[in-house]
Amino acid sequence: MTYDVTEAAPAVSGHATSDARRTGAVRRAPGGSGPRGDAWRKRLEILVFVTPALALIALFVAWPIVTAVRFSVYDWKGFGDLTDFVGLENYAEVLGDEVFRSAVGHNMVIVVGSILLQLPLGVAIALLLNRKMRGQGLLRTIIFVPYVLAEVIAAVIWLQLLQPQYGFIDALTARVGLTPPEQGWLGTPEYALWIVLLVLTWKYLGLAVLLFLAGMQGISEELYEAAQLDGASWWQTQRRITIPLLGPTMRTWAFLSMIGSIQCFDMIWVLTQGGPADATATMSTYLIDEGTKRHNYGIAGAASVILFVVAFAMALAYQVLILRRDVTDDAPAKQHRTKRKAA
Amino acid sequence: MSRKTQALAALCAGLMIAATGCGGSGDSGGDDNTIIWWHNSNNDPGKGYYEQVAKDFEEANPSVDVKVQAFAHEDMLTKLDAAFQSGDPEQVPDVYMERGGGELADHVEAGLTKDLSEDAADEIEMIGGSVAGWQVDDKTYALPFSIGVVGFWYNKDLFAEAGITAAPTTMDEFDDAVAKLKAAKIQPVSVGAKDAWPAAHYYYWTAVRECSEDVLTAAVKSLDFSDPCFAKAGDDVADIVAKEPFNKGFLSTGAQEGPTSASGLLATGKVAMELAGHWEPGVMQGITEDKKGLGDKTGWFSFPTITGGQGDPGAQMGGGDAWAVSEGAPDASVDFVKYLLSTDVQKGFAENGMGLPTNPDAVGSLTDPALADLIKVRDSAPYVQLYFDTAFGQSVGGAMNDAIVNVFAGKGTGADIVTATQEAADKEK
Secondary structure: OOHHHHHHHHHHHHHHHHHHHHHHHHHHHHOOOOOHHHHHHHHHHHHHHHHHHHHHHHHHHHHHHHHHHHHHEEOOOOOOOOOOOOOOHHHHHHHHHHHHHHHHHHHHHHHHHHHHHHHHHHHHHHHHHHOOOOOHHHHHHHHHHHHHHOOHHHHHHHHHHOOOOOOHHHHHHOOOOOOOOOOOOOOHHHHHHHHHHHHHHHHHHHHHHHHHHHHHHHHHHHHHHHHHHOOHHHHHHHHHHHHOHHHHHHHHHHHHHHHHHHOOOOHHHHHOOOOOOOOOOHHHHHHHHHHHHHOOHHHEEEHHHHHHHHHHHHHHHEEEEEEEEEEEHHHHHHHHHHHHHOO | HHHHHHHHHHHHHHHOOOHHHHOOOOOOOOOOOOOEEEEOOOOHHHHHHHHHHHHHHHHHHOEEEEEEEEOHHHHHHHHHHHHHHOOOOOOOOOOEOOHHHHHHHHHHOOOOOOOOOOOOHHHHHHHHHHHHHHOOOOOEEEEEEEEOOOEEEEEEHHHOOOOOOOOOEEHHHHHHHHHHHHHHEEEEEOOOOHHOOOHHHHHHHOOOOOOOOHHHHHHHHOOOOOOOHHHHHHHHHHHHHHHHOOOOOHHOOOOOOOOOHHHHHOOOOOOEEEEEEOHHHHHHHHHHOOOOOHHEEEEEEEOOEEEOOOOOOEEEEEEEEEEEEEEEOHHHHHHHHHHOHHHHHHHHHHOOOOOOOOOHHHHOOOOOHHHHHHHHHHHHHHOOOOOOHHHHHHHHHHHHOOOOOOHHHOOOOOHHHHHHHHHHHHHOO
């Protein structure tokens, strides 16, 4: 799903450049090759610029998806020909598997939990960092550092900190007089998912703060001045102006967060490998476990198709139900503005 | 003009990326006289030794070229899977490692592995009964070059400190030892349950103790686990877990990586013992800073016997690695594998402490005292049961291992292990 977003950007800019080119070409046309040669040239240009991208997408996105769908209807061990056609049996098995169903549940806990934790925290920190103060740049950097770290590296660091008995966190809990859980924080099935959620929050809070700060920069200073003239307090200003106007940013951020949570893999794989006793299994760890570990590539294929459908459906629903406001209200106005500027 | 050329260049570059991306290099498989050999001894002395072995073979057979590729173990497995998946004989190495059991049976069924029964008849006879793990329908597809057994490695000093005078032989003595260690404020046993297989070894062992050889042999073939000994073995594991002998946080403890892994805890004297295979001294040496592991303090004892168990008390549980030749490999590959099993090569293998040789003439060359003791245990065993996850194949084995970890986590009984295993096995049939 993420490539949808990245895909949209080059497509739009590509369009703009070809528009610009055409106007340039038209101006040159009388002295040049005429409108027919121009059209041909335009087609060639489109072809030249689009082909590499299309080829890469076909090779690394479309083809793997088609292959996964094909695997999902066969019973296949990972070598030899695809001969044992089983229809939708693999799907029935995945959906009937308690581990997979609990994995979907864990994904949803991460989706909802990430938003519930990061949204208020992110807005609060962004509001704080938006005020003029000493060391503002440094604080912003510190908040953002975890996001810059590769997820695997962050996970290894936390794995060390959370080591049962010998890790820093256990030592800390023992020092303040509390008893760490017998199996360690990541080894206790009841806590493991929440610990993973906390680490994910630590990791991705920086992104939320950064986006919210950027959103706050876009709110017109005039509104604050007007509010000040009307005698609004700082709190009132934030509540009535900043937060409502931050809406589109929040909704976009929540979308990114949701997609990331559904795909969540690296952090969990390093911290717990989906354990203990499948307590932190997600759809991604499930399909890796079935595929590369157990060589049930048909099952893994079916699980990956289900993961794709779930992610796609949620993204679509979010676009239609929540993001549409932002898109339909804002987009035409923005286009107008840019066109007028360009003219 | 220049813009057009640039565009063309870009297009060409794009196409080239696409072409090299999917095409791969087609001629890595080599010709009739080139043997591609993959192994996992990627550290010296093993790495250097195998290079020398390849050179010696080339000298004796001037027309043959041996290309040696050493990988880290996990990397080798991943690459091997990918090579087999490609379905392209050029990508598959000519000589590679097989762990036997269900995994090998799958390879054989897919026509990937060469039948060595006739070409290597002498070697098969020399190795004897241990070759059974690499046989499918009475045909031998790989020659085991190292077979080890799993048992308890312990710290002699910590045992002495707790007042344990003799290594335990029965489950009651084992419980006693655990109690004494706990009383001396020493954590008795470490287990890397995060990686599943170290925990699963407990179940394999209790099953070897509870089930007779006939039942085990039949189960490997029929994938029928209805004999009550399998559920009983699971309950035995639950009993062991209930006595809390394991290190704190064992569910999130890894097997072998770093000082807080199960092997690390034993190597650094934090726990008194660990259930592990013949690789353990080597792993511990790699973890400790002085590269000595537990050194002279290293002791070993076999998994304790269980009262009322049907298994032969001398039986062992373990596994090993074998050289296999892929279908379509040059004929010289078979000669090379036979050479790898020769007394000369196996002697060097033993001297370098790379494993437990299967060539009886090489057994005396083991210099490592721990391994020399271990091989006596192996060779006096009436039979060595192959690790269940290997014997039953990854699909059944994976389901079984996860169910065993659940028992370690206090979720499930022996019957649950049998149910999960049988469900996965029924899908195979």
